[in-house]
Amino acid sequence: MPAKKDEKENLLGITAKKDADFSEWYQQVLLKSEFVDYSSVSGCIVLRPAAYAVWEKIQSYVDIRLKKMGIKNAYFPLFIPESLLKKEATHLTGFSPEVAWVDYGGNTKLGERLAVRPTSETIMYDSYSKWIRSWRDLPLRLNQWNNVVRWEFKNPVPFIRTREFLWNEGHTAFATKPEAEKEIKDIMNLWVDTCENVLALAGIHGKKTEKEKFAGAEYTHALEFVTPNGRLVQGPDAHHDGQIFAKAFNLKFVDKDEKEKYVYQNTWAITTRMIGVMIMAHSDDKGLVLPPKVAPVQIAIVPILFDATKDKVVAECSKLKKELEKEFSVIIDDREGYTPGRKFNEWELKGVPIRIEFGPKDLEKSQAVLVRRDSGEKKTVKLSDVKKEVEKELEAMQISLLEKSRKMLKDSTVNAKTFDELKKAIDSKKIVRAMWCSDSTCEDEIKDKTGGAKLVAIPVDEKPSGKCVYCGKKAEHEVYVSKSY
């Protein structure tokens, strides 16, 4: 029996519309699906089991591939002595406004206060300086999975901007620049692969402008993702640090030619922010939509229970579950006292990719009903074909979500020749591709006159030609301009 319209407001499901009230919608999707919760610490969220499971999927996909590349995992301290954090000037300036400090141990004031790591370059390179002596010690390629704290004062947005977040941080040292730069390419390929094939997200591979690059890097590559409310968000990145930290931390080695040289370094990371980007992109007015490759539960079997056939239906569902869980993660929702409709809505809210309905009619005809979360499409299949069909639909869903993401990126992008066009596009929540003279004055002016739109990325596939969108001088680069998180 359908719920009365005026009662719907108070039911389990989300009431905000993605198109009409994006941030309210985003919040409701996360909270009502029991994906995350707020905590008593401002700007810090709780990843509930479903969210953490998604992170574990991302983590394991990336971790396996990093290890194949020859990178090893290690763990360095959470705390960084102030003196170490101060060693590289640009780095310090970049991070110091948002560092959280520990001043006391119990009641005892510490002799030197400790930073809670905002990133671990400084504490790691302190060790690296002891470990790197000869060319034989290189390359040194370590990664750690951990948490970092950046005490931001802007409005927190779950996953997108939180004061503490989870990530990996790879920190590597090479004897030569070409080796190091080759790694930047490999890592960026890994990020593209992970985002596209696991999270079903299409991004822009770009280079950061001088203004926007990582504090302490020579240059920064990153993937940028468009959100449904027309902003770009930075995703995973890879920074080539050249010899900047090497000089600050005295990372020298004796090369084969017996000369002392500084190492060349990279740092790179993917963070839990991507989970937020993924949810913004794929989820809808019914709740979460999780790509099959990250979904903690891929299939929910809902038995339709009538007294006369209950036992047989449940038995058949259990058989089905046993068969399916050889390859997929499956749950069977045989809770009594809830109607099927209620269960359907609940699993949709939680973003389970495939639902299987099975009742007396299906028992009679040896069939089951498959429903896809992303399209809502229903399909009746023979019991013997369920496994094959599920596999097919999960793959199709994964691909379809990526295509949708590609389309969103394409539809959100506008080319602008004049500043007027650029401004109009920004105002109508588009992201803009335009030409740029590469002067930071123009960068500042554009930001100023558009209400904060940044030059987010110089696409790696750029073909600069013509004139700067702002000053009209010869263009050096193409850029994506957009408001950002």
Place this chain on the structure above:
RNA sequence: GGGGCUGUGGGGUAGCUUGGUUAUCCUUCGCGCUUAGGGAGCGUGUGACCCCGGUUCGAAUCCGGGCAGCCCCA
């Protein structure tokens, strides 16, 4: 960095202007019965005034401060 709005059971709310008995309603949650192919029904139970201070005989309500969340602008 600046401005605005809002905090009442797990969620959504009424009450606040004009202070006054046991804080309203819906939903969730627990239990019992009954139901079951798209958010079922009846009965019953649990559960809240963000925190600190002030005014007052009396504060969810008025005042001050804090904390938190949201929105807009830079």
